Amino acid sequence: MLTTNPFDDDKLREECGVFGVWGADSASALVALGLHALQHRGQEAAGITSFDGHQFHSHRAMGHVAGNFDRDDIIRRLAGRAGIGHVRYSTTGETAIRNVQPLFADLSSGGFAIAHNGNLSNAMKLRRELNRRGSIFQSTSDTETIIHLVATSTYRTLLDRFIDALKQVEGAYSLVCLTSEGMLACRDPLGIRPLVMGRLGDAYIFASETVALDVVGATYIRSVEPGELIIVSDRGIRSHRPFGDVRPRPCIFEHVYFSRPDSIVDGASVYSVRKQIGAELARENPVQADYVVPVPDSGVPAAIGYAQESGIPFELGIIRSHYVGRTFIQPSDQVRHLGVKLKHNANSALIQGKSIVLIDDSIVRGTTSLKIVQMLREAGAREVHMRIASPPTRHSCFYGVDTPERAKLLAAQMNVAQMNDYIKADSLAFISIEGLYRAVGEESREETQPQYCDACFTGAYPTRLTDHEEAEPADQLAMLQERYA
Template sequence: MLTTNPFDDDTLHEECGIFGVSGSEGAAALVALGLHALQHRGQEAAGITSLDQGHFHTHRAMGHVAGNFDRDEVIRSLPGAVAAGHVRYSTSGDTALRNVQPLYAELQSGGFAIAHNGNISNAMRLRRELVRRGSIFQSTSDTETIIHLVATSNYRTLLDRFIDALKQIEGAYSLIVMTPEGMIACRDPLGIRPLVMGRLGDAVIFASETVALDVVGATFERSIDPGELVIVQGDTIRSVRPFPQVSARPCIFEWVYFSRPDSIEGDRSVYDVRKNIGAQLAVESPVEADLVIPVPDSGVPAAIGYAQESGIPFELGIIRSHYVGRTFIQPGDKVRHLGVKLKHNANRALIKGKRIILIDDSIVRGTTSLKIVQLMREAGAAEVHMRIASPPTRHSCFYGVDTPERAKLLAAKLDLGEMTDFIHADSLAFVSIDGLYKALGEARRADIRPSHCDACFTGDYPTTLTDQDETEAVDQFAMLAERVI
């Protein structure tokens, strides 16, 4: 098999997307629509769980929402006025149906279904302790750890048991939980992963992004605050804040890449912020050229901002096909290289003889940039300059984003000149970390905690990383042992 997008292994894959409905008959159909809008956040698998008169119903499947949840018989098998769904890209646990969410278990208090966006950074340690105490895990997902913590808690009420579980976990999470008592939506105390609330008539809607509210016709009400639990029981909605208040650190890469450009974060348009990043990039790293060309599709808003600020014309120099599946049967080695052009092809008549500026959202391993630059050279570009709408990605993410180990990140092992040579560009520049915050209308000060999690750029992780620290300690011990031997 040959991947038709040769750049699939060179992106920061989205974490996951969650969507919940409480108080609308046929809730599963709304959830399916919401998951369609969040498909960009996870393409490996999707699942929906509904609750009808105390009974839980679940359908989970590998692949996209379309095809799995577009059939009437599937939606009819998910009755009830309460439902939650999940689209998945595996950042913890292998790619298997047993890890597809929502995860479900029968607890002493009744059914318990959970959908999770994020990553629990001490899940391995917690899992070892839970197994030692007798817990039997059915998946390799870090999310299941929460279920076992709830099940083994000594508190009396389900809500208190859930809060007790949350107080034991580290990392990033936005959660939608379904129980016979009602629906709970919450975010981690730092608000690293997003979650919003909306209304559709009498129904309450929760979603990873506002675009999913738009698709089902819901009205955006507000973001769930960091550390807040919103509990919906029939017509009653209440808020609980069981954690000490700390300065929020939402993921800054939501602005750069993860969120859909038509979403709203807080009171700001993601699209407008990305244009601002491109404009800031033009101010910081100008270059004489004939055309500004986005790497589709994520580079488009930043490229528009760069073009507007620089006065250099914006053009679609790379045409992306949206009608090619992820794989096709490989007929022979002779056409292996043609996979590049199945999804991305140069607009040759436009590019030939031109000095071009390519705008992309990030560089991970560097293979994407190398192939795109090569594509432009083959199309006859006179000069190829690369501009990146984020700072260099030098550190791995441990909060629900699938990033390579640090040794495989191009910016972690090469300086700017070496990266430029690696991708065969005439020049390369990244927006500065200060410029990124400026595009957000903020400032990053060295003397105070930043307003976002920017650890992938700076290495400034906002939480402890228990599992990672233990893994590194074991690796170091193994290396020392090998030297002794």
């Protein structure tokens, strides 16, 4: 059976990544490079759509960017000075080529391609209404709902029809759209998912993270503001704010785990924030130990911050192999157990007889934490004290992050003491929600209007969850299982 690596199946999955270029020679080559930098945000599939001034060209494929978009013949076929791309991890819809983005449709106004990072929390309701009105869907992706809303809008211009469509959707979206007239880039009114803008010569570039701008040599201009819609064409660049003033609620987990450490998210260095999270964690949850050890790679910056604040030496007590794919054959329980060490292995010579502070970014189901603690004990660690660089994950995300249904979240079923017994550590502690807010630069979390979307920790969802709220309990479970299958 082909199955996910056991050190990957207990993480919150990265959502998706988008990248767009307007006004550059060989735009698709730049898009491919940008998608390489965003590969961590989606590893199931990738796609690029370009426009050469006369017609659109698309190539979509299952798998990574490398192997699908590093061939000259494919890039040459994706001709034009404008292009958008997408890397996908499925949060809505099955894993199939028909759901790989960018999605494309010939509308009455011409070709329209769209790439979406996020999740629409009322897509199922809208889809039922559109079906009743005669729309025929070609995918199971929530993103296609936007295309049908644009197509059926009664407004005259494409821009007005697009805005009309966005005003009907709920949830999270950062979008880049390609038309024959120009490129549209927008972020939902709460700014839940990130989107940045850059410049490369005369070309404008949009990406989910600044690291993608760095890779193509573009200059970072700024973040696309929550609720902002930017139109780029040969006539220049315009900014619209069609949603009025809404207090932003960007996803705080971008700082904890999703974004690459070398990215800037909403003006803050992800690496610096993660180090500060580790420092807060050390102040809140000190422990006597010989070494601070990260779970690589996501736990490294927080572990550095913990070590610097606590004065306990930082060491690489777990070594990660970077040459193991996300999947491998597991024909038996014995091989499955041994397969853990294909990706992470304890540095036995270092940790033998030592007391370890183990730093990880989160605990989801708890299966990974259990295996890592066991691995360190088998390697001779005297004590293993686990410290987590986020609060307990007690609630599912409905905004484009793959989380299990709540019944499978360890922190939703157990208190911290029970979780510690489950993972068999000597102690377990999480950063507090207030500590996390301090680490991202806020004095405190405002209870009535939190500055971030922290629903996975607190259950304080910033939008309606129409599809979830209106479904029967059995349908809710089926919906979650389909969404995160």
